[in-house]
Amino acid sequence: MKVAILSPVAWRTPPRHYGPWEQVASNIAEGLVAKGIDVTLFATLDSETKGKLDGIIERGYEEDKDSDPKVSECLHISYAMERAREFDIIHNHFDFLPLTYTGLINTPVVTTIHGFSSPKIIPVYKRYNSINHYVSISNSDRSPELKYIATVYNGINKNLFTLNEYPDDYLLFFGRIHHDKGTREAIEIAKKAKMKLIISGIIQDRDYFDSNVAPYINDDDIIFVGSSGPEKRDHLLRNAKALLHPVNFDEPFGLSVAEAMFCGTPVIAFNRGSMPELINDGITGFLVKNVTEAVEKIPQLERLDRKKCREWAETHFSQEKMVNDYIKVYEQILE
Template sequence: MHVLIVNNTAIPALKYGGTERVIWWLGKALVKAGHQVSYLVAPGSSCPFADVYPFDPSQPFNQQVPKDKGIDIIHLNHGVNETPLLPHLMTMHGNMNEQIPLPVNTVFVSRNHAERFCSESFVCNGIDPDDYGDPALDTVRSYIHFLGDAAWRVKNVQGAIDVSRKAKWPLHVIGGHRFNFNQGIRLTFDTHVHFHGMKGGDEKNHILRHSAAMLFPVRWHEPFGLAITESLYFGCPVFGTPYGSLTEIVTKDVGYLSASKNELAEALQHIDQYDRKRCHERVMDQFTATHMMQQYLQKYEIVLNGHTLNHHPPVLKEIQDEKFLPFRD
């Protein structure tokens, strides 16, 4: 089939950009499986395995869909300004805190994500192992890491710093800077913390290959979190909070979940009990781009056969009143 993948940002993503990498990996996996893929994405994009068309959110959407290209289904990754004329579905990648009905053919990115919107329709994000290479499971590991946009307060880099200090582990932060204007001018004095800024590709992979574990004490319901599966791929057990997708991705054999700083710090004293090979296998068994592609093909077939992915338009089950989910000592 011919799939048109739509997003309002540019591809490829060179550093930060979860959705951009997901749709790249999905398209690549579809092409490998014998399907045709085109992208309708922000100007400046390029792709060696698919045709790319520029997306302009100010123009009517259906006028921008390539004509006479034999497109079978449109895969949206954000809302558009009119209902597509062709069969379509939409993946919701983030969170919202409003009880506004979503399109009936909405797909979520984890079971927890779907359940919070009264839905059972989800496809977990999958990574492309080709982008990560050798996980080097036998390398010496001398620090732990935080991976995410540290300027985003729900990611809770300060909580990670506090826990790593309690556990007496050096912490490497990928995705943030020691001096941060985005959090009301924050300067981190802790000398046990090393800030790498935004890193991608080989630079990020090198840091992960030498990390003993990931510290990820998020204070929101993480929709999926590529950082989790990337870390597991490199044999890093994940120590985080029991929110969102973490409860289904981080099983007891590959990590530890708690909303307590002290409990996470104590658990970090026992990193050696986790098998790096098992952490790696957790991803390879369930969270690769091939797994994701196969599950989306099932969704495409349902839509093409005239059925809907949800019995009713998904809507948020419960408004969250607190700005941040609990994280205690």
């Protein structure tokens, strides 16, 4: 089986710090290679893979501000699709734009839908539904207007995360700084619980950061450390008492939630989107409705077994499980 993985080109694959779609594309590519499958990763040319790397874009447009995002996307997608005949399966992680080529090629395309940026993009998915194979990353993130071949949870390389049964006394917010992610709510939770909060992530909304986050940063109980690469991410996650994930939208997955549990770190999350699928309530964390409920759960963190958090993550969100599930999807299509 020859598989082409089409990764986005906003960031390098795998990303140096932020880039969830690129990270998942990398995890799938490397997992398939480990199983002896012939994999070509279409990504930025500074990307890293044990498979074959191909592409036409030198660096991600978020890391090369002289490039035009739309031009980069157009060149990258068309370059991969022009080589479609060389592969048995194309696995698309580039949202809806590559779908517009699928009526022009014979190679079957699997599209992992990493979330809907807007309901306005669903007509594109609907138009090409009959000749594509859609995979959702959680059952909660399915559109009733589409047909799916499977749900496959995102998988994590467990070797990048260290189980720690004896954490430090701080809470962690890990994610992009944006209203959707609930950075301000995390600050409120920490303040009311009288605990230190470390915030790590890219500033996606500068106005939101300036108004809702920056005024509280004091390098004492509210600390902002910016974006964190793999080693720093593992350090922050494994030493946290809990990850706070008070999202203000129906999140389709949430990589940091699974990553935290791989470190044995429980998660306190607002009960929205995929959170009930990711968190085993009362075992690997707590699902809450609001800031007040989150604060009330913090004293109960002591009774949670951090080893069970790791076991839950390995069972449900491992790279191996994800790759095996995708191989089943490929085989089903090719049969």
